[in-house]
Amino acid sequence: MAGSRGARRWVRWLLRHGAVRRTVARQAQRGDLGAKMIVDRDVVRDPYPSYDEIRSQGRIVRSALTLTTVDHEITQTMLRSPDFCVGMRMPENAPSLLQFLLKVGGSWPLGPAEPPSLLSTDPPDHTRMRKLVTRAFSAKAIASLRGRTEEIATELLDEMTAHSGARPRADVIAEYAALLPATVIAEMLGAPLDMREKFLEWGAGGAYSLDMGLTFRNFRRSERDIDALSEWMLGHFEELRRNPGQNILSDLVQAHDSDEGRLSDDELLSIAMLLLAAGFETTVNLIGNGTKALLEHPDQLARLQAEPELWPNAVDEILRFESPVQRTGRVASRDTEVAGIPVRRGSLIIAHLGGANRDPAVFDDPHTFDVGRAGADRHVSFSSGIHYCLGAALAKMEGEVGLRALFDRFPGMRADGPGKLRGTRVLRGYSSLPVRLDPTPVGDPSPVAAQA
Numbered sequence: 503m504a505g506s507r508g509a510r511r512w513v514r515w516l517l518r519h520g521a522v523r524r525t526v527a528r529q530a531q532r533g534d535l536g537a538k539m540i541v542d543r544d545v546v547r548d549p550y551p552s553y554d555e556i557r558s559q560g561r562i563v564r565s566a567l568t569l570t571t572v573d574h575e576i577t578q579t580m581l582r583s584p585d586f587c588v589g590m591r592m593p594e595n596a597p598s599l600l601q602f603l604l605k606v607g608g609s610w611p612l613g614p615a616e617p618p619s620l621l622s623t624d625p626p627d628h629t630r631m632r633k634l635v636t637r638a639f640s641a642k643a644i645a646s647l648r649g650r651t652e653e654i655a656t657e658l659l660d661e662m663t664a665h666s667g668a669r670p671r672a673d674v675i676a677e678y679a680a681l682l683p684a685t686v687i688a689e690m691l692g693a694p695l696d697m698r699e700k701f702l703e704w705g706a707g708g709a710y711s712l713d714m715g716l717t718f719r720n721f722r723r724s725e726r727d728i729d730a731l732s733e734w735m736l737g738h739f740e741e742l743r744r745n746p747g748q749n750i751l752s753d754l755v756q757a758h759d760s761d762e763g764r765l766s767d768d769e770l771l772s773i774a775m776l777l778l779a780a781g782f783e784t785t786v787n788l789i790g791n792g793t794k795a796l797l798e799h800p801d802q803l804a805r806l807q808a809e810p811e812l813w814p815n816a817v818d819e820i821l822r823f824e825s826p827v828q829r830t831g832r833v834a835s836r837d838t839e840v841a842g843i844p845v846r847r848g849s850l851i852i853a854h855l856g857g858a859n860r861d862p863a864v865f866d867d868p869h870t871f872d873v874g875r876a877g878a879d880r881h882v883s884f885s886s887g888i889h890y891c892l893g894a895a896l897a898k899m900e901g902e903v904g905l906r907a908l909f910d911r912f913p914g915m916r917a918d919g920p921g922k923l924r925g926t927r928v929l930r931g932y933s934s935l936p937v938r939l940d941p942t943p944v945g946d947p948s949p950v951a952a953q954a
Contacts, residue, residue: 515721522567523715529566536565536852539927540715546927549828550869553857562843568831568850572857574864574882579840580851582887586832587624611728612772613711614779619772621889628888631769634757635777635892638690638750644895647686651900654685655907663911663939670939671918674908675932679789680782682904686896687781691774692742692749697734702786704731705779712928720925728775735774750777780893787826787931788817788901789908790921794935795820795871796909797917802873807913809874810906816873817901821859822881823871828856828930830885855882856930914940 529537535552538545545552553572556563561573571577580586614621620631637643662677672678684698693701707727710720739755746752751774758765765773796803806812834849845851859881860868872878884891891897909915915937922934 519716534566536570568852570852572854574858574861577853577858585838587835613728618769639892651903659911674935680786683782683785691751692747784826785897785900789904790932791824792820792905799871818878821883825856825883829854912939914942
């Protein structure tokens with residue numbers, strides 16, 4: 503039985519990643535930039551020179567298997583256009599061998615990129631499902647969460663201080679950036695806080711499912727973690743049926759169980775898992791990337807300490823400068839054009855959000871990190887159009903509260919070794935960021951220096 507499951511998983515990997523990986527590897531060897539951004543570790547580590555190179559080749563560039571763009575206007579137009587969709591459907595005239603392999607591979611785990619996820623569903627189903635969860639992320643709802651988020655940040659910083667003891671060192675990601683949003687979303691969804699570490703573990707594995715051309719090892723981890731989260735979530739639904747609460751998951755379970763039947767089984771599970779994982783994935787990266795950027799730009803940190811009213815703008819600048827989500831894709835649902843450029847029906851366009859956020863046509867001196875930048879909020883880090891991130895306001899609030907509390911507590915904090923980037927390509931952030939904690943403000947003289 504286990505062997506059969508393993509064989510089906512291998513077929514699924516072959517269909518989704520194996521064949522693509524082989525093709526992309528060949529294209530990368532021929533110098534294709536789009537392919538290199540999938541398989542070349544150095545390019546994944548620092549994609550920004552490649553974004554500039556793509557920009558020099560044109561506003562839309564043909565790459566391995568897809569079209570690609572780093573153009574801000576093209577990205578915005580495509581994401582907002584009804585001529586593009588997120589759903590990729592198998593052609594009616596697909597080869598019989600492909601249809602056979604799809605059948606042999608069995609069903610896919612309900613990951614963030616699998617229908618009926620909101621990320622991969624088009625109207626009218628997308629409109630119906632999104633309406634059910636929009637209220638939980640309204641401006642009023644997010645404002646009411648700010649005080650609790652500040653409390654959680656203080657508690658985590660207290661714990662981090664206590665754990666550091668005589669050796670004032672910490673890992674900002676594991677001890678703070680990950681736990682802050684995981685705690686907030688767990689409370690929002692009525693999930694037990696003692697599951698936070700498991701949620702983070704499963705979310706890290708599930709995040710691989712967003713990438714193209716995975717190794718079989720990462721693909722296997724992704725499916726296993728998605729399956730584990732699914733199993734836990736189904737059990738949690740039963741608990742919410744027995745003991746409903748005042749939270750969005752209870753509301754979704756009731757919508758599913760109502761006579762109206764507004765949610766199918768798969769829709770309920772898919773939405774719940776997306777809310778949980780997306781509720782912390784982007785924000786972990788936002789806080790981690792922001793910490794790294796401010797440590798590397800002490801002049802900008804000093805400016806924030808002198809002008810704390812700039813913190814909201816600084817969060818937008820962090821999102822622009824190091825976008826937690828680096829790319830997204832759309833399929834042309836009909837022959838169309840974008841900014842006067844023809845696009846054929848069925849064409850897949852990969853929009854590199856991290857590149858669009860450094861488009862010099864929109865952002866002056868785009869490779870410079872400037873917390874006071876005018877127009878920093880024009881970034882596309884949360885996508886645009888009908889698929890604009892539901893949790894954008896929540897992520898920005900948590901980023902502002904989390905980063906400000908961290909640097910208020912440790913204004914002289916500095917790096918204590920290199921950070922470790924996650925292995926994902928769609929999501930950009932750190933899995934580890936070691937720091938040396940220091941409550942002395944930047945630029946303050948040490949006691950020895952003061953006595954001298």
